[in-house]
Amino acid sequence: MKLWLVLCLALIWVELHNGACQQLKRRKDAGESRVRPGGRRVKRPLKPKEGGAKGQSLLTQVLDKGRFLRLGPSTALPPGRSVELRCKGSSIGWSYPAYLDAYSDSRLSVKHSDKYSQLLLTAPSAADTGPYSCWVIVCDGTECEKDHDRSYVSYIYFTDKDNLFVPSAIHFEIVYLRPDRPAVVPCRVTDPQAKVSLHREVPPEELNANETLVTYDPTKGFVLQNPSPEHQGVFYCKAVARGTPQISNKFHLLYVEVPVSPPFVSLEAFPGSVRGGDDINVTCTVLGEPEVDVSFLWFYPGQDHHRPVRVHTSWRLVNRGKGHVTRQSQSVLTVEDMETIDFGEYMCKTKNPQGETIVATNISNISP
Structure with missing residues (x-):
C-alpha cells in the first residue's frame, strides 16, 4: 500500500514539473520574439491614430x-x-x-x-x-x-428638378476661343447624373463629346481641348434627368488670336496743331485680349499746377475679320482753352496683367 502511494506521488510530481517547464519555455520564447540579437528590444508597431490623418477630409x-x-x-x-x-x-x-x-x-x-x-x-x-x-x-x-x-x-x-442647370445672371454669355488653351462652355448642372449634350444653333447640329477633343465635366461644363475657328457660333446645352429635358442659356463662341503680352499702345493728339485758347484731345488706344482689363495713367505738363482736365475711358470689341475679335480700350484726356503751362510732353502709362507700356507725344504751341 505504501509503495502504491509513493508511485502515485512520484507521477504527480513529474507531471507538475513538465507543465512548469513548458510554461517557462513559452514565456522565454515570447520574450525572445521581442529581443533582437545583441540584447536590443524590438518596439511593437503603433496603431495608426483614428481621424486627422493626411488625405482624410476634416x-x-x-x-x-x-x-x-x-x-x-x-x-x-x-x-x-x-x-x-x-x-x-x-x-x-x-x-x-x-x-x-x-x-x-x-x-x-x-x-x-x-x-x-x-x-x-x-x-x-x-x-x-x-x-x-x-x-x-x-x-x-x-x-x-x-x-x-x-x-x-x-x-x-x-439637386433641383426644376433647374437642371446652375442658374446664371448672364442669359447670353460670350466664350472666347484661343488656339493655345482649352475653352469651357460653362453649362454646369445641379444633378451629376444628368445626361448633357452641346448643340449649335445655326446650322442646327450636336457637337459630340468624344472624351478627347470635347469632354464634359458636370462641375465645369463642356471643355474644348483644341478650339478652332470652326467652333464659332451660338451654342446651348441640353440636359435630361428623370426623362425631363431642359435647355441652358445661350453661349456665343468667338475665336480670338491675340498674343498675350504687355499693352500694344498708340497715342494721338487732335487737332494736330494747336495754339493758345484751343481745345485738344489726346487719345491713348490699346488693342488686346477681349476680356483683359487695361488701366491708364496720365502725366501732362500742367499736372503740378493742378490744371483741370477731363479723362474719359472706355472699351469695345472689334471684329478684325474671319471671326477674330480683339478689345479696343481707350482713354481720352481733354484740355480746354490751352495755356502756356499746357504745352509740352503728354505721357500715357498703360498696364495689364502681362506688364506695362508707356508712350508719349510732345505738343508745341503754334505761334499766331
Missing part, C-alpha cells in the same frame, strides 16, 4: 441629432434645407461659390471657435451649387499661409 456636414457626415469629393443635397459645415482646427479659412461673396449674401455666415469653424448656408438653391472648401491656416509670427496638406474640398450639388 470637412464634415452636421446632420440631425448631432450626427456628423465626413464629406467626400462631391455631395448631392436637396435644396431648401439649411446646410451646416464644420472644419476642425483653431484657425480655419473657407471658400465657396464666388457669387455668394459678390452679393454679400446674408444667407451665408461663418463662425469660428477654439476647436472648429462653422459655415452655415440657409435656404440653399440650385444657384448655390459649387465647390465648398476649408483649410488650416498656419502662422509664423505675423505671416500666415494656407496649409495645402490640410485643405479639403467637396463639390456640393443642390
Whole structure:
C-alpha cells in the first residue's frame, strides 16, 4: 500500500514539473520574439491614430441629432434645407461659390471657435451649387499661409428638378476661343447624373463629346481641348434627368488670336496743331485680349499746377475679320482753352496683367 502511494506521488510530481517547464519555455520564447540579437528590444508597431490623418477630409456636414457626415469629393443635397459645415482646427479659412461673396449674401455666415469653424448656408438653391472648401491656416509670427496638406474640398450639388442647370445672371454669355488653351462652355448642372449634350444653333447640329477633343465635366461644363475657328457660333446645352429635358442659356463662341503680352499702345493728339485758347484731345488706344482689363495713367505738363482736365475711358470689341475679335480700350484726356503751362510732353502709362507700356507725344504751341 505504501509503495502504491509513493508511485502515485512520484507521477504527480513529474507531471507538475513538465507543465512548469513548458510554461517557462513559452514565456522565454515570447520574450525572445521581442529581443533582437545583441540584447536590443524590438518596439511593437503603433496603431495608426483614428481621424486627422493626411488625405482624410476634416470637412464634415452636421446632420440631425448631432450626427456628423465626413464629406467626400462631391455631395448631392436637396435644396431648401439649411446646410451646416464644420472644419476642425483653431484657425480655419473657407471658400465657396464666388457669387455668394459678390452679393454679400446674408444667407451665408461663418463662425469660428477654439476647436472648429462653422459655415452655415440657409435656404440653399440650385444657384448655390459649387465647390465648398476649408483649410488650416498656419502662422509664423505675423505671416500666415494656407496649409495645402490640410485643405479639403467637396463639390456640393443642390439637386433641383426644376433647374437642371446652375442658374446664371448672364442669359447670353460670350466664350472666347484661343488656339493655345482649352475653352469651357460653362453649362454646369445641379444633378451629376444628368445626361448633357452641346448643340449649335445655326446650322442646327450636336457637337459630340468624344472624351478627347470635347469632354464634359458636370462641375465645369463642356471643355474644348483644341478650339478652332470652326467652333464659332451660338451654342446651348441640353440636359435630361428623370426623362425631363431642359435647355441652358445661350453661349456665343468667338475665336480670338491675340498674343498675350504687355499693352500694344498708340497715342494721338487732335487737332494736330494747336495754339493758345484751343481745345485738344489726346487719345491713348490699346488693342488686346477681349476680356483683359487695361488701366491708364496720365502725366501732362500742367499736372503740378493742378490744371483741370477731363479723362474719359472706355472699351469695345472689334471684329478684325474671319471671326477674330480683339478689345479696343481707350482713354481720352481733354484740355480746354490751352495755356502756356499746357504745352509740352503728354505721357500715357498703360498696364495689364502681362506688364506695362508707356508712350508719349510732345505738343508745341503754334505761334499766331
